[in-house]
Amino acid sequence: MVLNKLQKDSFLILEVIGDLDASSCLVLDTAIAFAMEQNEKAIVIDCTKMHYISSAGLGVFVSYLSDFEANGVYFALLNVNDNVKNILSVLGLEKLVNIIEQLPSR
Amino acid sequence: MNNSLADKNSIYGFNSPCSKENLKNIREFIKNILVLKNITDPEQNQIIVAVDEICTNSIVHGNKENTNKCIDIYCKYLKEELVIEIIDKGLAYNISNYKEPSIQQLINEKQKGSMGLMLVKRMMDNIEFLRVGDKNICRMVKKVHYST
Numbered sequence: 001m002v003l004n005k006l007q008k009d010s011f012l013i014l015e016v017i018g019d020l021d022a023s024s025c026l027v028l029d030t031a032i033a034f035a036m037e038q039n040e041k042a043i044v045i046d047c048t049k050m051h052y053i054s055s056a057g058l059g060v061f062v063s064y065l066s067d068f069e070a071n072g073v074y075f076a077l078l079n080v081n082d083n084v085k086n087i088l089s090v091l092g093l094e095k096l097v098n099i100i101e102q103l104p105s106r
Numbered sequence: 107m108n109n110s111l112a113d114k115n116s117i118y119g120f121n122s123p124c125s126k127e128n129l130k131n132i133r134e135f136i137k138n139i140l141v142l143k144n145i146t147d148p149e150q151n152q153i154i155v156a157v158d159e160i161c162t163n164s165i166v167h168g169n170k171e172n173t174n175k176c177i178d179i180y181c182k183y184l185k186e187e188l189v190i191e192i193i194d195k196g197l198a199y200n201i202s203n204y205k206e207p208s209i210q211q212l213i214n215e216k217q218k219g220s221m222g223l224m225l226v227k228r229m230m231d232n233i234e235f236l237r238v239g240d241k242n243i244c245r246m247v248k249k250v251h252y253s254t
Contacts, residue, residue, distance in 0.1 A: 019133075022162045023126035029218075052133070052151075054158045055225050059218035066213055083151040090152075090228050091221060092209055 003027050006046075011103060013078075015046040020057030029060045036064070041073055044103065048079040053087060061097060076100045118181045122161070124169040124194070132161050132179065136190075139181050144253045145188075152229040153188065153248055159222035160192045160244050168196030168242065183250075187231075192244045199242065201235045 001024035004015040012035050020028065028045075035043050045061075061077075068075045076098035080088070088094040120135040122128045136157050140150045161177060169175045178193045206227070207220055226233055232247040 019130060021126075021129050021158060022166065023129055052154075054129075054155055054162065055221035056162065056218070058221055062209070062212050062221070063216045063218045066216060083148060086148040086151065087155060087225065090225060096209065096213070 001027065003031055005031065008103065011042045011044050012040045013044045013046050015048070016050040018050070019052040020050055020060075021052065021054045022056035025056040025060050028057070029063075032060065032064055036067060036071070036073070039071075041071075042075075043068075043073060044076050044078050044100075046078045047081065047084060050084065051081070053084050058087070058091065058093065062093070065096065074098075078103070116182075120179045122177055122179070123173045124165045124171055124175045124177060124196070125173045126162070126165055126171065129158055129161060129165075133158055135179065136181070140188075143183060143250070146251045146253045149248065149250055153190070153250075156226045156230050156246060156248070157190060157192065159226050160246070163199065163222060164192060164194045164196060164242075164244075168194055168199065170196075186249055186251075188248050188250050190246045190248075192246075194242050195240050196242065198237050199235050199244075201233075 001016060001018035001020060004017065006013040006015060014028065014031055016028065018024070032043065078100050080099050085094065085099070088097065118139050120132065122132055133154050136154050137150070140153060145153070157179065161179070164177050165171055175194065175196060180191045180193070182189050204223060206224055212220055226246070230246045230248050234245050236243040236245065
């Protein structure tokens with residue numbers, strides 16, 4: 001898995017390329033932790049090139065959701081494929097996480 | 107994958123060291139078996155995720171990522187079902203101790219884990235953990251549909 005960091009307007013975009021599983025999730029976890037330390041207010045995970053996610057990857061998002069809310073951080077998953085959407089919905093996470101197809105205007 | 111595996115009575119097997127870096131190879135093995143039988147999505151992805159989750163637990167918790175240890179994975183098609191067994195010799199897992207948390211509870215507690223077995227139980231039709239001699243066997247069954 002490769003993680004690219006991009007800044008676009010007020011958004012920090014973390015682009016996941018490849019599979020987000022137990023062997024790679026720590027990279028994303030560290031990037032989100034750093035973003036929170038830097039007081040980023042809008043974090044978007046670009047899933048366009050993320051082919052696969054396991055519970056280890058989902059766990060990274062879930063573990064920060066309360067911090068995002070407490071700190072007023074906008075968080076979203078961008079361009080999620082059908083398989084990832086299905087996994088999110090099996091756990092009911094699609095109702096708790098913003099899933100977007102393009103960046104909102106801010 | 108050689109042609110003999112195309113026989114519907116075949117048992118497909120894979121052996122992997124207990125390393126998280128091998129999860130991708132395990133997923134590739136399962137995907138090949140599913141593609142071979144034209145299993146439809148999202149069943150295909152759900153089965154891959156379920157195997158990944160059980161193997162991750164086995165590698166991380168059961169075998170402490172000891173790469174000198176191995177896990178074996180066997181798959182067999184039985185009519186409309188796919189039966190998968192994941193076998194290791196690590197610490198046994200007692201599913202009777204498992205209490206499914208709510209997603210809200212995991213969010214409130216900032217938990218990164220505990221969702222793997224939740225996913226497996228919701229996506230597979232049956233899962234059981236057996237201890238046979240010095241082996242742990244996780245057996246999962248999923249009804250499958252073949253695309254034409």
